[in-house]
Amino acid sequence: MALTKKSLYMLAWCTIAANPLFSDKWLCAETWYRLINARYPTLRYTGQDNASVDRGQLTTALTTYYSSDAASGLENPNGVYYAWFKHDDPYTGKPGRVHYFYYDSTKENKPTPPRSWRDVADPYAKSVQMVERRVQVVRNRNNAEEAKVERSIRALVDKKNKDDNERLIKARNAGSGGLDGMDEDDDDDSNEDDKSNGEEKLNNQNHMGWLSSEAGMLFLGSKDADGDVVDILQERIGNLTKVLQVNGYKSVLQSADDDGAELNDHQKWHIGQKAIYLREAYKLALEKWGNQVNWMSICIEAIDRVKEFGYSSVTSPRTVMDYNKAFRKDGLFPHPCYTIRLGKPPTPQVFEHFPQLPVRIKDFMLKNQAHFSVELLRTELQQDMFPALVDECKKSDGYEQDEGYVLAQHYIDKPPSYSTVEKKVDGKVVEDISLRHMMGKCTDFAEEVSQLEAIGKKLGCSVIITTKYHAEYAGEGIEYSWGLAKCFYRRQPLSKKKKKANFFALVDQCLSQELLTKDMVRKFSKPCLS
């Protein structure tokens, strides 16, 4: 059955009220409103300005259709009661009418009719407890009611985006431009909601879980990854399908067109294998992930499905999960050649000081080709080559200060036997052989500035990195401006986001003054000043 906006607000409210942390106690409308915003952040996109849940509709729905006046003494079948008093708002401190709601979880213990606002004092209002509790209003993946609310929100948001898009096109065609049409009152769209939602085809891709940080982490490699995970997965499935074409592997391989990056037949075959398994897993994920079906079970099923087509090179879901880890960040498999993957490695310092040394090493390798090993070369370096270089250095005056002499002598005294992790002896890191420690001390790393700071410096300004907290720290309602720009971006067709030039043009459009007008930015900044 289709849901109207008001009934969706009600349903969202009920799932939160059922939480023992918030049931059986009076909470003011502002607290409920904040809880709903925290638990269902996407619900705000069903409102008029995308900035927040429509609190007017929420309060009206609760008081008019769902609850009973606690002062009346009447029993409410839903177990929901309301009361209101004129006093200072617990959040703003300003005098006015403040609504309170109470959910009786037992349906048998209705609250005592309150005589003053002190009887319904909200324990969470503007308190540390409220801040702490808000973080606990998180998604419960196993709750069917919450999943239903999330699907409905997704459907409503999709419909609203579609309507806004059509309105924008109409306004542009009429010559008015901008998003003025978005300000139109849509309170009376309940019937439209009913009609549209009736036609809305819900599937697993409408699931709220796809908007979660878990999805971002699992499929894009970062909790804060930008972009629609479903859209990106669909695009990547398309790219992985191309692997089966001639030279199709290039569409999913890092540095595929670099010099010397050509793969041999086996490497091409291996990329193809990875693509087949991952493509199947992604397709299954779009069908099932999030509805109590985890990523590992999807990988197991993908292996079984691929097996039906005669492929059996992978048997463990871990392997497919590893393929995903390598692929997910930018939709490319790392090049199998180490030097191409990481770029040309830096020349060792000792080779810069002694350019004849690599020539001698090559000669040694050729002479001992029949029984050459790394250990053999290591012994040769330590016992013959480096002592010879030290002797050469000693022929010069002041050789003890010569950097080349110090380097060569160091290799004799402390032959390299490095550990990639921090090697510890008696609980203390052995700094000389711990590569991680040595890398951390390199000035290149220690003095590296972020890209943002580098660009800022180039433009003649300084960038001060502050602590990461709420976006409102930035002031001027910048989060709302970004939210509107992002909302507009998400409504654009995929074709506008493909190719670099199109993407840049779209980003310019999203951040243009046509979309973010002065009036709109000023409106956004108002809440930040209060």
Next chain:
DNA sequence: TGAAACCGAAACAGTAGTCA
């Protein structure tokens, strides 16, 4: 023969739910 790929096991991190 060494490197890469595969894979099992264990440790660890983060989150949610339960209970006293």
Next chain:
DNA sequence: TGACTACTGTTTCGGTTTCA
């Protein structure tokens, strides 16, 4: 409120197999 458990996913280690 804190301890505990369950679940999911990641990282690391180490053994085996396969490939160049």
